[in-house]
Structures are given as C-alpha cells and as structure tokens.
Amino acid sequence: MDKNIFHSVRMDEDKCLGCMNCIKHCPTEAIRVRDGKANIIKEKCIDCGKCIEVCPHHAKYAERERLQKIIDFKYTVALPAPSLYGQFKNLEDANYVLAGLIKMGFDSVFEVSCAAEIVSQITREKIKNNKTGKPIISSACPAVCRLISVSYPSLLPQLLDMNAPMEIAAAMARREAIEKTGLKSEDIGIFFITPCPAKVTAIKNPMTLREPIIDGAVAISDIYPVLVQQMSRLAKDGKEIEDLQRSGKIGVSWAASGGESAALFHDNYLAADGIENVKEILSEIENEQLNGLDFIELNACTCGCVGGALTAENPFIAKRRLQILRKYLPVSGEHYTKEQEEADKDFLYWQKQPEANNIMRLADNLKDAMRIMGEINELEAKLPQLDCGTCGAPSCKSLAEDIVRGFADIHDCMFCTRNEYAQSQEPGASLLREILPAPFRTRKENKNADSKKSD
Amino acid sequence: MEPIRMKYEVRSDDFSVAGEASGKIKRTLKDLGLDASVVRNVAIAVYEGEINMVIHANGGYIEVEINPDKIKIVLKDSGPGIPDVEKAMQAGFSTAPENIRALGFGAGMGLPNIKKYSDEMYIDTELGVGTTITLGFNI
Known part of the structure; x- marks a missing residue:
C-alpha cells in the first residue's frame, strides 16, 4: 500500500490536545496518540470522518477544494449530491438549490441523483440475474468500500460492480459540457458538492476508475452560507424559477439510508447505517448469515449521506426534509435505454477491480x-x-x-x-x-x- | 512450531454476548491471513456451538488451538448432556424450549451446521455431566 496515498481526513496539530476520544471511535483502529498529538495511520484510514465527528477540539478536518478553484476553468459544472437538498429550511422545490448554484458562479449543474437513478435501474436488472446465492452489496459509499478492502476483503466480489453515482454523473456532465460548449475537456471543471470526506478521497483516489475524473470537491458546509443567500435572493425576486431538476423521487431518496434499497421496488433487502452497524453487518455477510437477501445497502454515516461530516444540518432533520421535498416529484427521471447503457458502459462499470488492502494481516x-x-x-x-x-x-x-x-x-x-x-x-x-x-x-x-x- | 492457544468463557442465558467468542476467534484468524473460507467455516461452527451452550448448557468454555496445518476447537460444557446424539445430529431436531424458538434460535440446525462447516467433529457426552465437542478444520 502506498504510504503517500491521498487522505482527505487530516490532523491539525495545533488544535489537538492529545485526548483519547478519536482513538476509541476509529472503526479501523487507525489512530494513535504520540507526544501529545493524535497520529493517523494512513494505510488503515478509510476516511469515514468518524474522528472529525467526535473530536471535541476540532483538530480533525477534511481537506477539500475551496470554491475559488472554479476560476481555473473556462466552464464549470456543479454536481450536487442529493443530500444537499435536505439542508434547507422550508425548501419545497430543489430548483432553488440548482439555480442558486448557478448564481454562485457555476456555469451549469448536473444532479448526482440522475446518475443514482441509472444505478438503481441497472441494479434491479443485476439482482434479477444474480445467481451467486449471495446478496449484492452497494458500492456507493466510498468509506464502506474502503472498509471492505481493509477489514473484509473476502466480500469485494459481492460489491455492485458499478462506479458510484458521483463518478457516473461526472462522466455524463463532462460529455454534456463538451457537446454544449465545444471546449476541450481540460477547460471544463467538474466539482462535486460533497457531504463527506470519504468522497473527497474517492475523487482523488478512485478505487475502480483508471484515473480521477472529477476536478474537485467542495464541501456542503463551505458553500452553505453563500448558497442560502443566493437562494433567498432568487425567492425574493419572485420570478419563475428555471426548471433544472431532472431527477425524481428515486434519485433524491438516495441521500438517506434506505433510499437506494427502496429504489429496487421489492423488500428483500437490508439497509444499515452508522459505521459500527456496518461492521456488524459485514461480519454477518462474511458468515453467510444474510444469504437469503438480494441486496445490502450500507452507509458509513448515521442516516446515510445526510449524516456526512461536511453537511450543515442534523441528519434526521435533513432526512425528514427530503420526505417533503420529494413528495411531488415524479418517481424517476427519464428512462435510461439499453442503447444508452451500451454506449456508456465504459464509465458505468468498474474500469479496474478494487484491491484488497492487507494491512491488517500480520x-x-x-x-x-x-x-x-x-x-x-x-x-x-x-x-x-x-x-x-x-x-x-x-x-x-x-x-x-x-x-x-x-x-x-x-x-x-x-x-x-x-x-x-x-x-x-x-x-x-x-x-x-x-x-x-x-x-x-x-x-x-x-x-x-x-x-x-x-x- | 508452537501452536497458538486461546480460551474463551461462554456465559449462560445471555444471548447478547453469544457470538463474542466466535467474533474474537474470527478476528484472530483474519489477522493471521487465513483463507476466507476457513475463517467463515470456523466462525459459523463456533457461533452455533456458542448458541448451543447458551440455550442448553448454562454456558461453558471454548478452547482454540491453531497449528500451521489445522485448527482444533474444543467446545466444553457441564450441561445436561445429549441423550441421543444420533437424533440430535438430524437436521431440524430440536429440544429448545418455546421461548428460545421465539427468538429465532433452536431450529434444530446447531449440530448439523457444526458438522457441515467442520472437517472433523467428535462428540463426547454424558448425561448429567456435560458435553465436549471437538472440531478440526484443515488449513
């Protein structure tokens, strides 16, 4: 394993008092306190962000891009995670979020929830054709994928062999932007609006892509104040808001635990969230105690992505808001055809196999x-x-x-x-x-x- | 090569801790880098054994001996003993009381599963004295 591997989760030594909170909560036992400061063992860290959550001194942080970076590109596209929609009080129409992002300076938006709907559609097909007798495990949460590679490598073959919605959205957004502007790929900046550090790491260091395809990750918590301002300006203007939203209920529901599973239209699944629960379930899968199930959705954060360390709102409140927001949405966006799937194969499916990390072996x-x-x-x-x-x-x-x-x-x-x-x-x-x-x-x-x- | 030995106590009537010993054994085998199928077989068999001890035998203890070519596991209790081993080995045969079955245990698959997932299995039981099950797993 490369020692210089990029990690989003970092330590601010000046803030660290050397207390023992983080070492006790790290799911892979990747932190030691030495000389009065916490040290993260890079090879073991899965960037789940648990230590950021529990550190009372805010000495752990997630390295991510600042919004200013978007001026480096001629044309920029924001990829909002569906969890972003759950962050705002009294929001009834996600178009305000999308229009707000454009007001902030992005040239266009491409919803990650659109790609999530494609993943859901193909997963339904895969479940039908799964003859292994073992459940398919969601590959959407990068912290879970990394946890599997570090602590449960025998389960790697059970992972859904599709790239994450964020990655698929990036490929589609780039193609769209090139077609629309005629610019070269390197002039187009694709930025993911991230709820968590694990996705920042996954962007720099993709597990199943040949090379990174997203130019940066901007934290929900960083853009939140500016975005709220722009959104309320739009509301005050009173003009009719542009209809930019293309995803439906299914895609938006992915933001919270159980959403990805619900999109499968049957109930033979299990959805677990919170890293300790995820560990228990992974152990049960290893012991073949859950072989009767078709699908297992696992999210490292409480409530799923709405519980990410870089969100602005409490996960339960955000989850509740999504219930209101999706109420009047169509079930799903446009149907994705077999021809489209065939044409997009290269970025829909793994470009390389995820590797086992044998750091835990003696x-x-x-x-x-x-x-x-x-x-x-x-x-x-x-x-x-x-x-x-x-x-x-x-x-x-x-x-x-x-x-x-x-x-x-x-x-x-x-x-x-x-x-x-x-x-x-x-x-x-x-x-x-x-x-x-x-x-x-x-x-x-x-x-x-x-x-x-x-x- | 000196084998690795471990011993775990299984407490009685406490389902919340059943699985603790098999969990620890599993972690040890994974740390050793053993093949995933061996790890799984041991984890399943020992977990079944732990549950049996909790349901039928007021607890007991588990001894593990890891050798380079073989894992030996002894599940020992001072419970009531098994009156008819042949019958107990039949899939679905259960003497578990109703309250245990209500919890989803006691389906009569304990001993058959232990046999299925181990390479060797010996049962030594005496009524009123206890039961010792010795398991062997090839590496």
Whole structure:
C-alpha cells in the first residue's frame, strides 16, 4: 500500500490536545496518540470522518477544494449530491438549490441523483440475474468500500460492480459540457458538492476508475452560507424559477439510508447505517448469515449521506426534509435505454477491480503470522486489559500489536511501568504505588490515600 | 512450531454476548491471513456451538488451538448432556424450549451446521455431566 496515498481526513496539530476520544471511535483502529498529538495511520484510514465527528477540539478536518478553484476553468459544472437538498429550511422545490448554484458562479449543474437513478435501474436488472446465492452489496459509499478492502476483503466480489453515482454523473456532465460548449475537456471543471470526506478521497483516489475524473470537491458546509443567500435572493425576486431538476423521487431518496434499497421496488433487502452497524453487518455477510437477501445497502454515516461530516444540518432533520421535498416529484427521471447503457458502459462499470488492502494481516505467510501472533498474545496477557487508552493505542490488544511491530514499547503502558518500579527497592517506589488516576485506584489504595489525608 | 492457544468463557442465558467468542476467534484468524473460507467455516461452527451452550448448557468454555496445518476447537460444557446424539445430529431436531424458538434460535440446525462447516467433529457426552465437542478444520 502506498504510504503517500491521498487522505482527505487530516490532523491539525495545533488544535489537538492529545485526548483519547478519536482513538476509541476509529472503526479501523487507525489512530494513535504520540507526544501529545493524535497520529493517523494512513494505510488503515478509510476516511469515514468518524474522528472529525467526535473530536471535541476540532483538530480533525477534511481537506477539500475551496470554491475559488472554479476560476481555473473556462466552464464549470456543479454536481450536487442529493443530500444537499435536505439542508434547507422550508425548501419545497430543489430548483432553488440548482439555480442558486448557478448564481454562485457555476456555469451549469448536473444532479448526482440522475446518475443514482441509472444505478438503481441497472441494479434491479443485476439482482434479477444474480445467481451467486449471495446478496449484492452497494458500492456507493466510498468509506464502506474502503472498509471492505481493509477489514473484509473476502466480500469485494459481492460489491455492485458499478462506479458510484458521483463518478457516473461526472462522466455524463463532462460529455454534456463538451457537446454544449465545444471546449476541450481540460477547460471544463467538474466539482462535486460533497457531504463527506470519504468522497473527497474517492475523487482523488478512485478505487475502480483508471484515473480521477472529477476536478474537485467542495464541501456542503463551505458553500452553505453563500448558497442560502443566493437562494433567498432568487425567492425574493419572485420570478419563475428555471426548471433544472431532472431527477425524481428515486434519485433524491438516495441521500438517506434506505433510499437506494427502496429504489429496487421489492423488500428483500437490508439497509444499515452508522459505521459500527456496518461492521456488524459485514461480519454477518462474511458468515453467510444474510444469504437469503438480494441486496445490502450500507452507509458509513448515521442516516446515510445526510449524516456526512461536511453537511450543515442534523441528519434526521435533513432526512425528514427530503420526505417533503420529494413528495411531488415524479418517481424517476427519464428512462435510461439499453442503447444508452451500451454506449456508456465504459464509465458505468468498474474500469479496474478494487484491491484488497492487507494491512491488517500480520505477515504474508502463516508461520510468520503465527509467530507474531504468539508474541502479541504473550504481551497482551501482561497488559491490564483496561483498554484505558493512556498508552495512546485504542486497546491493550492494539498496544501489544504495536509493540511487536516495533511501533511502541511496553513502558508506554503506565501500569506495566508502575508495577516494575513499585516492586523495586528504589526510594520513592512506595509513593509510586499510590500515584494513579482516580478510576484506576483499587479500593485498598483509596483507603490508604484517605487515611493519609486525615493524618 | 508452537501452536497458538486461546480460551474463551461462554456465559449462560445471555444471548447478547453469544457470538463474542466466535467474533474474537474470527478476528484472530483474519489477522493471521487465513483463507476466507476457513475463517467463515470456523466462525459459523463456533457461533452455533456458542448458541448451543447458551440455550442448553448454562454456558461453558471454548478452547482454540491453531497449528500451521489445522485448527482444533474444543467446545466444553457441564450441561445436561445429549441423550441421543444420533437424533440430535438430524437436521431440524430440536429440544429448545418455546421461548428460545421465539427468538429465532433452536431450529434444530446447531449440530448439523457444526458438522457441515467442520472437517472433523467428535462428540463426547454424558448425561448429567456435560458435553465436549471437538472440531478440526484443515488449513
């Protein structure tokens, strides 16, 4: 795995206090605290944005494009994620969002929800023809795809072998823009309006495309204030709003968990959201406990994309708003024909297979792996099993693994260090026995401290 | 080569923790880089065993021994024992009480599934003393 691989999720060292919140929540145990600062292990990070969500000091952030970048191109197209539509109070017509984006400076818009409807249509077909006896897993959430490649690589063959709606939308938008303007491809800038850092990473570093096809990602939360301003101006103008929306209920529903599944028009599916739930479901799929299902939709964020770390609104409120917004929409946009599908094959389907990331494996061969595991188990038995995090690793087990891999030392565990010195005859050793943070003092130690106080 | 040994306790009457041991064993096998089908077979068989211990035997413990060519797993309980092993091995034969079946367990597939997913299976059972199931998985 390339160490210099692009990651959207980054650390701001100045803001990091070295607290243990993030290490405990990272689904791939990719964070360690060292020298008072959190460090992200790049090879393990799936850019899900959980650490951004839980960091109380806002020391984690998502690297993304600033809106100014659009001046680098002669013609720009915004690709709004359907989750964008759920961010606005009292919005009854998504055309205001689309017209607002153009007012902001984009030359045109291409809804990602349009591409989502195409994916839904083809998925229905694929389910009908699926003879593997195993459910197809949605490939729309890039954090889930990366999680599978890191922790559940045996499930890669079950992924829907289509590119994500954002990628398909980009290819279609570019083609449309070239036809319309006659400009060269490099003069056209395609920008995704993103709800999450995972998609920023997926843009720079696509798992199933030969090369990146999107020029940048702009965060929903960044454009939100300007977009709201433009939208209310449009509303105040009172002029009839241009009808730019081409997607229907199906496409818009993709913004929230269950939307992609509902588009399959039957109920033999499962939709799970939130990274911990996703992990449990993936494990169940591995154990072949869900083989009776046709389709499994997984979203790393709570409620799906509306729960992304770069959105502006609470996910449940955004989800509720989408219910109102889609009420009067047609079921779907234009039907996508077999001829179109044939012509678009190159960007609809994977251009390359997603690769397994074997970072979690201890060694390439079983004997070495067993030797390393033996050492890890032996070390783990010496650790207090408190998973307190004060060593900077999320659990005693992960510290044991870090030590064996040469990234940490047994003395990083304050309990091991304390026990070692406390047993010695050195002056001050008895004092050491009493110095422990409150949660780790045993009753006896507490009593000793209390009686000292009253002395 | 020194085998890797692990031991897990399975607590009784607690469905919420059933699956914990098989989950940990699965993680270990994945970390070792074992073939996905071996990992799956062990995970399924041990999970069935864990559920059996919770339903029928007031818990017990699971011992794992990983060798370069073979995984050995011992599921040991001090439960009531199995009166008729042959019958218990039949698919669909169940002695689970109604409240357990209502939870979706006790479909009579426990032992048959364990047999299906393991390469070797030995049952040693004595009424009133307990049951020990020894499983072998080829790597």
